[in-house]
Amino acid sequence: xxxxxxxxxxxxxxxxxxxxxxxxxxxxxxxxxxxxxxxxxxxxxxxxxxxxxxxxxxxxxxxxxxxxxxxxxxxxxxxxxxxxxxxxxxxxxxxxxxxxxxxxxxxxxxxxxxxxxxxxxxxxxxxxxxxxxxxxxxxxxxxxxxxxxxxxxxxxxxxxxxxxxxxxxxxxxxxxxxxxxxxxxxxxxxxxxxxxxxxxxxxxxxxxxxxxxxxxxxxxxxxxxxxxxxxxxxxxxxxxxxxxxxxxxxxxxxxxxxx
Ligand code: NAP
Numbered sequence: 001x002x003x004x005x006x007x008x009x010x011x012x013x014x015x016x017x018x019x020x021x022x023x024x025x026x027x028x029x030x031x032x033x034x035x036x037x038x039x040x041x042x043x044x045x046x047x048x049x050x051x052x053x054x055x056x057x058x059x060x061x062x063x064x065x066x067x068x069x070x071x072x073x074x075x076x077x078x079x080x081x082x083x084x085x086x087x088x089x090x091x092x093x094x095x096x097x098x099x100x101x102x103x104x105x106x107x108x109x110x111x112x113x114x115x116x117x118x119x120x121x122x123x124x125x126x127x128x129x130x131x132x133x134x135x136x137x138x139x140x141x142x143x144x145x146x147x148x149x150x151x152x153x154x155x156x157x158x159x160x161x162x163x164x165x166x167x168x169x170x171x172x173x174x175x176x177x178x179x180x181x182x183x184x185x186x187x188x189x190x191x192x193x194x195x196x197x198x199x200x201x202x203x204x205x206x207x208x209x210x211x212x213x214x215x216x217x218x219x220x221x222x223x224x225x226x227x228x229x230x231x232x233x234x235x236x237x238x239x240x241x242x243x244x245x246x247x248x249x250x251x252x253x254x255x256x257x258x259x
Contacts, residue, residue: 002135002236004030008082009234010075012036012065012122013092015044017192018141021223022089022230023047027056029231031087034078035060038092057082065092065118066110068125075125084133085126087234090119090140090164095194097153108156115160119167123182127175136180139233140168141226144186144247150254151189151211161186165245172243181242183233188249189214190221216251225250 009026013019014035024047027033033051037044037060044060051058059081063074078085093115096107119140130136145154146161165184172182189195189211196204211220229248232238 002086004236007031007086007234007236008034008078008084009087009089010034010036010078010085010122010126011089011091012118013038014089015040015047015060017194018187018190018223018226019089019091020047021227022091023051023058025224025227025231026087026089026234027051027054027058029235030056031234032057032082034058034074034082034085036065036074036092037062038064064114065090065122066113068121071118071121071125075122079129084129086130086133086135086137088122088126088136088138089230089234090122090138091230092118093141093160093194095154095157098156099153100155103156111157111160112163115157116163116167119164123171127180130180131175131178134179136175136178137234137238138171138175138180138182139230140164140182140184141230142168142184142186142245144188144249144252144255147186147245147247148256149188149249149252150256168245169243176242179239181233181238183238183242184245185226185229185233186245186247186249187226188221188247188252190223190226192223214252214254215249216253219250221248221250 014023048060063070143161145158168184
């Protein structure tokens with residue numbers, strides 16, 4: 001049985017938010033970690049130093065996941081410096097709000113390039129090595145929006161996250177026989193820059209209370225809630241769990257339905 005200390009994890013968008021908590025947790029379990037970033041170079045470098053100080057092997061590597069060539073270069077550098085990648089966490093993502101009335105083609109294209117194409121590029125870049133070694137754990141970060149929650153203004157973002165769910169199942173089919181599992185975590189409303197950055201303190205208070213009321217647990221999510229679920233799928237022991245989508249949403253009540 002593989003050990004956590006044998007693992008090398010690539011976490012896309014690892015410098016902040018859910019990605020950062022995931023990088024920290026995987027390092028704590030004993031994995032070596034590549035913290036990928038696109039804009040937050042300093043935060044990524046600082047995190048890598050913190051992980052090193054905590055006893056893990058870690059590097060920070062810049063790459064835009066929507067650019068296949070940059071992703072290939074990042075994978076090559078990670079494997080040269082840390083060893084073969086055994087865990088891929090596709091966490092990088094953006095959310096641009098719009099309704100049918102305010103739809104912007106460019107915004108939607110950019111979300112697709114990062115949220116969907118990004119998952120394809122990284123998976124293609126690591127799968128050769130994983131197949132050769134007959135071992136891999138791929139964890140995609142989708143969203144409950146992609147399953148069908150009823151929050152307004154994120155229909156097009158939701159479409160990209162629904163795409164992540166079907167890619168998870170289809171990639172699991174394609175890669176399962178090679179010992180590679182592919183699963184998705186679908187977070188509910190979690191406090192990060194994505195949900196908080198553009199809101200005033202009052203707006204944040206109102207919004208977070210609304211989402212807390214929509215959850216059976218009566219609270220919004222913390223980044224650690226999501227990282228824990230990622231670590232479950234990424235674990236060496238999780239070898240017979242694949243093609244699954246785990247909603248980690250505190251028990252969201254506002255799913256669109258016919259009942
Ligand atoms: P966040 O704090 O805004 O972090 C987004 C991360 O994605 C950042 O680390 C960013 O890198 C990275 N990123 C964006 N574009 C990229 C690109 N082109 N190439 C590489 N990295 C890129 O948001 P978050 O909430 O932690 O989001 C993490 C994931 O969870 C996303 O996929 C998001 O859709 C999903 N999610 C979040 C929630 C929530 O409530 N927060 C709910 C459901 C799903 P830099 O730091 O370098 O800019």
